[in-house]
Amino acid sequence: MDTLLDIRNLKMNFGGLKVTDDVSLNLAKGSRTALIGPNGAGKTTLINLIAGAYRPTSGSISLMGQDVTGMKDTDRVRLGLIRSFQITRLFPDLTVIDHLAMAILQREGRSAGMFKSYHRMPEVLDEAMEALARLRLDPLANRVVAQIAYGQQRLLEIAIALVLKPKVLLLDEPAAGIPSSDMDRVVAALDNLPAELAVLLIDHDMDLVRRFAREVIVLSSGAVIFRGTPEQLGSDPRVRSAYLGEDA
Amino acid sequence: MTALSQTRAIPATTRHGLRDLIGACAILAVGVGCFFLFPNNLSFLTIILSISLLVMSLDLVTGVSGVATLGHAFVYGAGAYAAGIASVNGVSDPLLLLLLGSLAGLLAGVVSGALILKGHGLSQLVISIALVQLASEGVNKASFVTGGSDGLAGLTIDPLFGIFEFDLWGRTAFWLALAVVLVVAVLLRILVRSPFGMMCRGIHQDRVRVRAMGASVYLTLLKMYAISGFVGGLGGALQAVATQVVGLDSVSFTTSAEALVMLIFGGTGHIFGALAGTFVFMWFEHSVSAASPFHWLILVGILLILVVLFAPKGIYGLVGRLFQHKEV
Numbered sequence: 001m002d003t004l005l006d007i008r009n010l011k012m013n014f015g016g017l018k019v020t021d022d023v024s025l026n027l028a029k030g031s032r033t034a035l036i037g038p039n040g041a042g043k044t045t046l047i048n049l050i051a052g053a054y055r056p057t058s059g060s061i062s063l064m065g066q067d068v069t070g071m072k073d074t075d076r077v078r079l080g081l082i083r084s085f086q087i088t089r090l091f092p093d094l095t096v097i098d099h100l101a102m103a104i105l106q107r108e109g110r111s112a113g114m115f116k117s118y119h120r121m122p123e124v125l126d127e128a129m130e131a132l133a134r135l136r137l138d139p140l141a142n143r144v145v146a147q148i149a150y151g152q153q154r155l156l157e158i159a160i161a162l163v164l165k166p167k168v169l170l171l172d173e174p175a176a177g178i179p180s181s182d183m184d185r186v187v188a189a190l191d192n193l194p195a196e197l198a199v200l201l202i203d204h205d206m207d208l209v210r211r212f213a214r215e216v217i218v219l220s221s222g223a224v225i226f227r228g229t230p231e232q233l234g235s236d237p238r239v240r241s242a243y244l245g246e247d248a
Numbered sequence: 249m250t251a252l253s254q255t256r257a258i259p260a261t262t263r264h265g266l267r268d269l270i271g272a273c274a275i276l277a278v279g280v281g282c283f284f285l286f287p288n289n290l291s292f293l294t295i296i297l298s299i300s301l302l303v304m305s306l307d308l309v310t311g312v313s314g315v316a317t318l319g320h321a322f323v324y325g326a327g328a329y330a331a332g333i334a335s336v337n338g339v340s341d342p343l344l345l346l347l348l349g350s351l352a353g354l355l356a357g358v359v360s361g362a363l364i365l366k367g368h369g370l371s372q373l374v375i376s377i378a379l380v381q382l383a384s385e386g387v388n389k390a391s392f393v394t395g396g397s398d399g400l401a402g403l404t405i406d407p408l409f410g411i412f413e414f415d416l417w418g419r420t421a422f423w424l425a426l427a428v429v430l431v432v433a434v435l436l437r438i439l440v441r442s443p444f445g446m447m448c449r450g451i452h453q454d455r456v457r458v459r460a461m462g463a464s465v466y467l468t469l470l471k472m473y474a475i476s477g478f479v480g481g482l483g484g485a486l487q488a489v490a491t492q493v494v495g496l497d498s499v500s501f502t503t504s505a506e507a508l509v510m511l512i513f514g515g516t517g518h519i520f521g522a523l524a525g526t527f528v529f530m531w532f533e534h535s536v537s538a539a540s541p542f543h544w545l546i547l548v549g550i551l552l553i554l555v556v557l558f559a560p561k562g563i564y565g566l567v568g569r570l571f572q573h574k575e576v
């Protein structure tokens with residue numbers, strides 16, 4: 001088994017609230033898994049735990065056979081565990097291409113260079129422009145992020161995650177906030193992900209989930225209540241009740 | 249749309265190079281102009297240049313990287329006293345003294361960085377103030393090496409390159425200071441644009457994003473603190489060499505706070521702003537305090553409030569805005 005990410009019995013509380021309640025899951029090479037569930041179910045928290053932003057109260061996380069439960073978030077990134085943010089996290093005063101260049105340089109261990117600006121590194125510029133072009137963001141390359149639309153910022157968030165060359169990719173609602181006219185760009189980006197990459201996708205857009213995922217996990221009040229194929233999803237009574245009254 | 253096509257028509261490298269060139273020429277022109285217009289104020293101008301190194305050094309950690317500090321004179325004082333003490337103990341080559349001061353500054357930068365970066369927000373300010381106060385008190389108590397509250401005076405400095413004497417009018421010191429500031433300003437501009445500088449700017453704006461790219465915030469900022477310390481220490485050593493005096497004010501809270509005021513005054517994050525802020529602020533303070541010895545603090549205060557209200561991005565932002573209007 002080519003398991004890349006293996007999570008066992010993960011638990012986490014905020015105060016008295018069980019936000020992650022004994023969650024186990026694993027992602028094999030090439031897996032396309034969707035994580036869905038009502039708002040407040042604990043999806044983002046789970047990503048924060050996997051990425052190392054939070055420490056679990058118990059349970060373990062292993063990445064490519066290595067136990068990373070106590071490992072720093074930045075070291076996990078270097079191993080190829082990349083996440084995107086539900087609420088966009090970008091540098092408002094930097095340009096779109098600055099973001100990509102920074103990610104590329106960091107990935108290659110060249111971010112400590114103190115003299116040559118990336119503007120003089122054709123290979124970095126080319127790769128950054130290519131990555132932007134894939135999401136049709138290239139016309140905005142030299143724009144400051146604070147000046148571009150929120151939907152475009154969401155696309156940039158995806159572009160950054162991809163350029164970091166993940167082995168395991170955690171996408172937290174990448175399509176939220178992207179206007180429907182631009183959804184094709186997200187769909188295309190997801191379709192074109194490298195085959196061997198393992199992806200965990202959180203999204204509320206069921207069309208996107210059905211198109212993308214081969215496995216669906218439903219989280220409710222921190223616990224996994226369903227695990228199966230997208231086809232089995234609609235007929236599951238627990239899923240229906242978890243979503244009752246929710247505008248999923 | 250016009251802005252977009254403009255930026256694409258001119259490659260970023262050319263634009264940056266042009267701006268650096270203009271900046272360097274401006275520094276040189278103002279420097280040379282001052283030399284001929286104010287031949288009797290050369291030592292004051294040299295002090296301005298020395299302090300501008302402190303303010304540029306502060307810009308690296310505060311303006312560029314977003315770390316709040318009210319104790320940055322710690323690195324300046326380290327440089328000044330290192331040069332002063334070395335000089336008292338027989339080192340008299342000016343360039344060697346500058347190097348020693350810079351290295352002491354670097355060390356002080358690493359120490360203060362290591363401590364300050366452990367805190368967050370207000371606690372960083374408190375740590376930075378505590379640090380400079382402790383250093384100041386330490387220097388005061390260690391009078392056997394530092395001269396205590398009298399400081400170190402009458403340092404003997406060899407001629408620069410064995411040729412140019414540090415004369416009574418301060419010409420040599422002035423040219424040395426101008427050259428140092430010019431070189432440092434251009435190098436720091438390059439640094440700020442480099443991958444490392446860009447990372448620091450990123451940390452300033454969103455450190456969570458930086459971590460998600462896999463970069464260590466702490467180590468990056470500590471490195472920036474070391475560089476900043478080097479530059480600040482160089483400034484302190486320059487003042488020691490130029491004035492042949494080292495005093496407690498070089499490592500004071502007041503100097504730290506004034507440096508921050510000058511930085512905000514000039515505009516943060518662009519190096520040239522730090523330079524302009526120091527020059528205009530100290531010149532204004534100097535002239536106003538001479539013209540109106542009783543009311544100058546009030547006038548300085550009013551000026552500051554006006555700047556913060558009407559030019560929140562400082563002098564650099566103001567000049568940038570003027571040029572943009574002309575282009576359109």
Ligand SMILES: Nc1ncnc2c1ncn2[C@@H]1O[C@H](COP(=O)(O)OP(=O)(O)O)[C@@H](O)[C@H]1O
Binds near residue numbers: 038
């Ligand atoms: N930092 C935090 N402190 C306290 N409670 C939190 C924190 N983050 C999330 N929560 C709570 O944890 C629960 C799960 O949140 P989250 O993981 O963001 O859900 P989801 O992403 O599924 O919408 C919610 O009830 C939320 O209010």
Ligand SMILES: [Mg+2]
Binds near residue numbers: 043044045086
């Ligand atoms: Mg969420």
